[in-house]
Amino acid sequence: MVSAWLRAIRVRFLLASIISVSIGLAIALWKHDALDPLHALLTYIGVLSLHASVDLLNDYWDYRSGIDKVTRRTPFSGGTGVLPEHMLSPSSVYRAGIAFLIIGAVIGLYFVAVRGIAIAIILAFAVAAVYLYSTSIVRIGLGEFFVALKGTMIVVGTYYVQVGALSIEPVYAGTISGMLSSLVLFINSFPDYEADRSGGRRTLVILLGPARASRLFIAFPSAVYIMIIAGVVLQILPLYTLATLLALPLALRAYRILKARYDDAEGLIPCMSSTVAFSRIVGIAIVVGVLVEYLLF
Template sequence: MNPTYSAQTVLQTARGPFLILAPVCVLAGVAAALLQPDVQLNWLSLALILAGALAAHISVNMLNEYLDFRSGLDLNTQRTPFSGGSGALPGDPAAAKAVLVGGIATLVLTGLIGLYFLASGAWGLLPLGLAGLIVIVTYTRQINRSPWLCLVAPGFGFGLAMVAGSGYALGAADSPALWLAALLTFFLVNNLLLLNQYPDIEADKAVGRYHFPIAYGVEKSTRMYALFVLGAALSVVVGVVGGWFPLWSLLALLPLLLSVKALSGARQLGAAIGTQPQFMAANVMATLATPTVLGLTLLLG
């Protein structure tokens, strides 16, 4: 007889409160695409883009939770509100198989939605979509053992693949606005995951992970965080100065100031930043609010 498990456990591993990042990425990509005069908003396409983005995000969350549980990492990590996983599976191990199935099912759904857009002629989506699927499948076991790949994979998946991919799926061509919006999100999401790794350094090291903070230390990681904040700011400024973003898009620099607060926390506390979660919260808010403000200014400006 199969052991029973709670459906709530499976839902927890999807990390619902964090799924807002996917619609934010879609907003930035769609808003940049609509700057092109020959791109029109198609509600069916928009719904499928959003569904594919959410499915991809759920898939990477579930697969990461399943593999972290199987490796024993979940039993050793010290969780914060923003790092260390949901902690759902250690309390309900019978749900592990269902979480794996959920991760695979949402991965397949993501691929099927991508195939729909390819069949519709959105061929620019092909390399980004394939690379994005590879990132989902390999992130926990392979990418997390390579410091530089682990550093940029989150930003690639959410920034380049999801933001630019949303634009391509809507029928956009390459444009500076689309890629600058993607770069903005690339830098921010890299920082989101980078800072979240600080509290888990020792636990991650124990299971064989070798991400950037493990390989180069917290001080150099914090410098990299600062460089990514600068890159995000330049993405907005270059877009406005180049005439690809409206002047109002400079408003996106305001929520980016939250990254400066997070940076100050990283400098003060280092690996102990999880003891004062307001700094990690500022990092999350900067990641969500900055592309949102940019997207709204592109739509309204």
């Protein structure tokens, strides 16, 4: 039972939210020498709860809509399979999703009391978007945009909770973090093309078609690196964040595989693996680069 719930929550994908929170905390340390441990812990719990909620509710609605019954499941796409395989009941997954949503909302309300209206705006967006993601957002073609915005707001919200103010650095780094998360969603939607289309979803892959969408892939890492290099030049990001360039071969490998195998679910597994690794390594390198700058200067 425990393993089924860990699978349903998609534990390994929670790392994206952990990285986004860590970026916000690192920038707060770097720019203001500010770190409230209790608030940092609550931020991690709240953000991870909201992340778990959206994944659980996504599984529930995919099962209800029939998408889970026709999708080809891979280690990175096609849902968790806990409902089609009858490992958990739909009602229990739905209730767990709502419970995690409430946990995230309660923590958010605490931060609204502590930090005010800015957190209230972020919280309202988060709660509404989590609940509406599978039923509305991905059906009007905004899934990738939502994920990018979510990543940005996690970094900005984390920074604001620590500092009580806004600045360009968390917004800039948050945009990069959001694009990395959006890239993972984008690549993982290729194997789900037929199932998503039959279920009424409108991902970028469906809107563009797999062949044209495959050529769009390189725009994501290109935009990420342009922002990182420009950020260093403009002194928005520390010089040490250029270590993110070490992950470039992973993005290029993923692009080569995608161009050749965009319509082959099994053949795309190495591509999805490289893309996830690229996203995580770049995000972690940003955290480390900012912390090195803080420690040295």
